[in-house]
Amino acid sequence: MIEMRGAAGAQLRALVLGAGAGGGFPQWNCRCRNCASFWAGEAGLAPMSQSSLAVSADGENWLLLNASPDLRQQIINASQMHPRAGKRHSPIKAVLLTNGDLDHIAGLITLREKQGFDLLATEEIHSVLRANPVFEALDPEFVSRKPIALEAPSEVLPGLTVTLFAVPGKVPLFLEGEGPVDTSAVGEFTVGVEIAAAGQRLFYIPGCAALPADLAARLSGADLLFFDGTVYHDDEMIREGVGHKTGARMGHMAMAGPGGSLAAFSGLPIGRKIFIHINNTNPVLRAGSTERAAVRAAGWEIACDGLEVALTRQDQSAQAQGR
Numbered sequence: 001m002i003e004m005r006g007a008a009g010a011q012l013r014a015l016v017l018g019a020g021a022g023g024g025f026p027q028w029n030c031r032c033r034n035c036a037s038f039w040a041g042e043a044g045l046a047p048m049s050q051s052s053l054a055v056s057a058d059g060e061n062w063l064l065l066n067a068s069p070d071l072r073q074q075i076i077n078a079s080q081m082h083p084r085a086g087k088r089h090s091p092i093k094a095v096l097l098t099n100g101d102l103d104h105i106a107g108l109i110t111l112r113e114k115q116g117f118d119l120l121a122t123e124e125i126h127s128v129l130r131a132n133p134v135f136e137a138l139d140p141e142f143v144s145r146k147p148i149a150l151e152a153p154s155e156v157l158p159g160l161t162v163t164l165f166a167v168p169g170k171v172p173l174f175l176e177g178e179g180p181v182d183t184s185a186v187g188e189f190t191v192g193v194e195i196a197a198a199g200q201r202l203f204y205i206p207g208c209a210a211l212p213a214d215l216a217a218r219l220s221g222a223d224l225l226f227f228d229g230t231v232y233h234d235d236e237m238i239r240e241g242v243g244h245k246t247g248a249r250m251g252h253m254a255m256a257g258p259g260g261s262l263a264a265f266s267g268l269p270i271g272r273k274i275f276i277h278i279n280n281t282n283p284v285l286r287a288g289s290t291e292r293a294a295v296r297a298a299g300w301e302i303a304c305d306g307l308e309v310a311l312t313r314q315d316q317s318a319q320a321q322g323r
């Protein structure tokens, strides 16, 4: 459990609710090398729930970035997310979706008990939700669905501004048709998020197929970056014998290789870089792996469930609190 700290002035805080990609780690039906080790009880492999980040400017009101199928357990595990006033309460005041993938939207069903919050996404992602009647469980009397245009900064919580921008990606898996899939499409279906609060800038980009020059320029100088760490090798799931898709085909750039994120971010000035949305096949999850060492040597951290980062303008220092 994470210790709760009171609101101590303006401070940008980020709490990793889930560090894993779709399926989490271990995945319920998987026996890839990592998952098999976990099922066998080997040490050095921590479980991860599915990708979600909570951010706050005051420690009281939180914005959820993606709602994973594990949301209920994530709330239980993090005291910052507990109800703490009256008979009905939640510190979660808004939920922002970065794409329409199942592992980012299924948790909305957990938030259905007549609790008010803003549901924020691009118009395109809202249309995915509207097309699925299961999300009518969110009573419109309590839940306000608000479209956010790309490149339009909006103050979604007091003192906390978000800006959505398109990143290379693809449409959600369940919307893929029969034909070839464009995995470098740039539009409203996959977005990155810039969070500005207390004079600090944080980026959350759990899905990204490539790092074009304009995106690199945007991220340059950021205080904190959470970036797509789905696979280490592009062909990792094929190598492991648990899938036939490459990372690129799923809309995720690999860490390794000439087009990978380790090479792409090398030399880019960013205060702190943390991989998130890590697939269960990724060898960086293994404590003693050469891949994990390579990532660390390149100046990256690997997120875990419960990791908290607090950024303050005063001392420009970041402190992390794990669980």
Ligand SMILES: [Zn+2]
Pocket: 021, 022, 051, 101, 103, 104, 207, 277
């Ligand atoms: Zn995902």
Ligand SMILES: [Zn+2]
Pocket: 026, 027, 030, 031, 032, 033, 034, 035, 036, 280, 281
């Ligand atoms: Zn696995």
